[in-house]
Structures are given as structure tokens and as C-alpha cells.
Amino acid sequence: MTFRNIAQIAGSAMTAQSVRLNTVASNLANAQSAAGSEAEAYRARKPVFAAVAERAGGVAGARVQVLDVVQSDEPVRRAHEPDHPLADADGNVYYPNVNSVAEMTDMMSASRAFESNVEVMGRVKQMQAALLRLGEG
Amino acid sequence: MGIDFDKALGLHPEALKLRAERTKILASNIANENTPGYQARDLDFAATLASVTAEEGGGLALDTDALYRVPNHASKDGNTVELGVEQAAFSQNASDFQTSLTFLNMKLKGLAKAISGQ
Numbered sequence: 001m002t003f004r005n006i007a008q009i010a011g012s013a014m015t016a017q018s019v020r021l022n023t024v025a026s027n028l029a030n031a032q033s034a035a036g037s038e039a040e041a042y043r044a045r046k047p048v049f050a051a052v053a054e055r056a057g058g059v060a061g062a063r064v065q066v067l068d069v070v071q072s073d074e075p076v077r078r079a080h081e082p083d084h085p086l087a088d089a090d091g092n093v094y095y096p097n098v099n100s101v102a103e104m105t106d107m108m109s110a111s112r113a114f115e116s117n118v119e120v121m122g123r124v125k126q127m128q129a130a131l132l133r134l135g136e137g
Numbered sequence: 138m139g140i141d142f143d144k145a146l147g148l149h150p151e152a153l154k155l156r157a158e159r160t161k162i163l164a165s166n167i168a169n170e171n172t173p174g175y176q177a178r179d180l181d182f183a184a185t186l187a188s189v190t191a192e193e194g195g196g197l198a199l200d201t202d203a204l205y206r207v208p209n210h211a212s213k214d215g216n217t218v219e220l221g222v223e224q225a226a227f228s229q230n231a232s233d234f235q236t237s238l239t240f241l242n243m244k245l246k247g248l249a250k251a252i253s254g255q
Contacts, residue, residue, distance in 0.1 A: 009164050010168055049169075050172060051165075059161065059162060060203070061164065116224070120167055120227065123227070123231050126231075130235060134241060
């Protein structure tokens with residue numbers, strides 16, 4: 001049935017965008033979390049999306065799947081703060097490699113994309129409801 | 138003498154089904170707006186409808202593959218979805234769906250009147 005497929009496609013995109021918003025929230029929340037060593041420092045997380053074609057009768061649609069959430073390999077920021085409680089022997093602390101500006105734009109993009117898919121779902125619901133009223137009145 | 142419903146309803150049932158299939162493709166395009174490498178697709182509606190109605194028996198065999206959309210601008214990650222284009226196409230397609238549905242409803246009303254002899 002076509003309409004259920006469409007709802008699943010829009011739903012998969014909404015799930016994927018929620019995962020993306022989730023990582024943005026996590027990144028922004030931890031943007032100032034200092035750590036005592038480079039290995040312990042928080043690293044920005046990014047989801048990886050992939051299109052999954054589905055051919056359940058008729059033409060093929062494509063769902064969105066979150067393949068993985070990967071950590072950024074950008075270098076973390078080292079700051080010399082000897083009076084910081086987490087400072088190492090050399091007086092350095094390590095701050096996450098979170099780029100706040102990039103995270104904010106990512107957040108806007110994700111919420112807009114989420115809204116687009118909500119609109120698609122609403123419109124498809126209207127179409128299905130109209131189809132069910134066929135032959136009435 | 139009976140009524141041949143397939144003839145009486147014309148191509149509106151086929152058009153309606155094709156509109157629903159196209160909705161799925163356009164919804165996929167909008168859903169994959171942020172998927173790297175995803176290539177937007179669409180149906181050639183007129184050509185597909187013509188091939189469907191030309192077939193004997195009138196059944197809808199949608200084994201035709203959707204065509205790839207030619208983007209206005211290139212993007213770095215190979216994604217060819219342009220949200221404005223897709224939203225416009227989706228909205229127009231939904232309106233056309235309603236139009237086909239309305240035509241179909243009017244045809245059915247006409248048939249109901251003919252059957253009840255009004």
C-alpha cells in the first residue's frame with residue numbers, strides 16, 4: 001500500500017533528523033567540558049545517513065537510515081590552565097573539538113528538514129482521508 | 138446492457154494511482170535531503186500515464202524506473218535534492234491528486250444517478 005510506505009519514508013527521515021538533533025544537543029552541551037588528557041576529551045559526534053531503496057510494489061522509494069554516529073577526528077583544543085582542577089602535570093587541560101557555529105547551523109538545518117517531513121506526512125494524511133471519502137455524498 | 142465501469146471512469150483511476158506513486162518518489166526526495174550522494178528522482182507523469190493506458194487490459198504495471206532529476210546547482214556531497222523544487226513538485230502533485238479524485242467522485246455520482254434512474 002502506497003500511503004503506508006510514504007508515511008514510513010517520512011517517518012524514517014524524522015527519526016534520522018532527531019538523531020542529528022540529539023548529537024547537536026550533546027555536542028553543544030559538552031562544548032566546555034574540560035578533560036585532563038587528550039584521550040579523555042569529548043569529541044564532536046556526527047550521524048552518517050544513507051538512503052535505503054525499498055521496492056514494495058510500484059516504483060521504488062527511499063528511506064533514510066542512520067548508519068552510524070562517528071566521532072570527529074579534528075584535533076581537540078589544548079589550553080594552559082595550571083589552576084584548573086583537571087590540569088595535567090604540565091598545567092594543560094583539553095577542551096572538546098566542538099565548533100559551536102557549525103553545530104548551530106546543523107541544528108537549524110535538522111529542524112527545518114524535520115518540519116518538511118512533518119508537512120509531507122500531514123499532506124499525505126489529507127490525501128488518504130480524501131481517498132477514503134470517495135463515492136460519498 | 139451493463140455499464141463498463143472501466144470505460145465509464147476513464148483514465149482517472151490510473152491517474153490517481155500514478156499520482157500516489159509519484160507522491161512516494163517526491164516524499165523520498167524530501168526525506169533524503171541530507172543524505173550524502175542521494176540522487177533525486179521523478180516520474181515523467183505524461184509518458185508513464187500514456188504507456189499505462191496504452192496497455193491492453195488497462196492494468197497498472199509500474200515497473201518503469203523513475204528518472205533522475207537534473208539539479209540546477211551542484212553540491213559537494215553529490216546530493217541532488219533541491220528542497221524548493223521538491224516541495225513545489227510535491228504540492229502540485231498533491232493538488233493534482235485531489236483534482237483526479239474530484240473528477241472520479243463526479244463520475245461516480247453520475248453513474249449512481251444513472252443506476253437509480255433519476
